[in-house]
Amino acid sequence: MALLEVKDMTQYFGGLCAVTDFSVTFAGGELMGLIGPNGAGKTTVFNLISGFYQPSRGDIVFKGKNTRGLKPHKVTGLGIARTFQNIRLWFDMSVLDNILVSQYYHLGYSLWDCFLRSNRYLRRETEMRAWAMEILEALDLAQFADELPGNLPYGIQRRVEIARALSTKPDLLMLDEPAAGLNSSDVEGLIKLIAWIHKEFKLSIWMIEHQMDVVMSLCTWIKVIDFGATIAEGTPKEIRENPVVIKAYLGDDAI
Incomplete structure (x- = not known):
């Protein structure tokens, strides 16, 4: 049984078709990329799979369960966690909280x-606090446990958001542009962090990313969408050399 199987997922917003017949399968343990030009529908795909939107048609099956109609917290409870392109931390609560x-x-x-x-109650609170600190220590964030996220550098805030997602013990971690807003040294650290998480936590990771060096260095399989439709998929080398992908990013003159 596949970990995740998406079949012909389509999403309309009024008369606009944002995603068309999108299909993907995760057997488990992959590190896959989802790329495409701005406005291609990438985040819409993540929003559909994580329960923020409900597909107009198609099926999303996770660990054998059809998740259509489930709210985001129910999807998270099944084992899908995600981060967001724009950081969504609770800035009036400590990192630990x-x-x-x-x-x-x-x-x-x-x-x-x-x-x-x-x-x-007392037992579970103790267990959860211990697990939270374990996650923070694993991501080298324990020293910030009592800090408010807004007082931390942007790169550290990104790590906190990833730590929060990991604390739900997911089988599939979805990262929406984790390198957005990071400087070059932070990007290098992020690449190492994601590779380490993939190996250490033994989970599937699916990432949207515009920085091609991040995608090409981490992902073994990449899916490309444009105007909501899949235009290519394959290994990093195949995607890098695909004329349809080059055209989508750079225009007809690039061919």
Whole structure:
């Protein structure tokens, strides 16, 4: 059984078709890229799979379960986590609390347990705090646990967002332009971080990225979309040399 199987996923916004017959399969353990010019529909694909949008037609099957109609927190509970092109942290909460909040779907205790401070509540709170600190330590963020994210450099905020996604214990991690806004040294660090996460956590990673050096150095398979339609897929070498992809990015004169 495939980890993720998307079949002919299509999305309309009024009369505009944003994504057309999109299909992809993750067996498990891949590091795959999704690229295309601005406005191609890449983030719409991620929004559909993570439950922020519901497809107009087509199926999204994750670990054998059709996720159509599920809310984002339900999709996350199944094992799909994501980051966003524009960082979405809670800036009035500490870094540690940002990580803790992301685990609410796995709380395992009731509202009454919380009010009564039952043994179950105390045990789970201790376990979640320990797991949150473990994730922060793994990503070299433990020293920022009590800081507000807004006080941290942009590159560190990106790592915090990735840490928050990892704290949900996903089987599929979706990264939406993780290198956006980073300087060259931060990009180098990001490439190493993503490669390490892929190896250490043994999960599938699917990333949208405009910086081709990031995609080409990390991904073993790349899918390219333009105007919502898939125009190519293959290895980094095949994509780099594909005339249809070159035309989509650079225009007819580039051929």
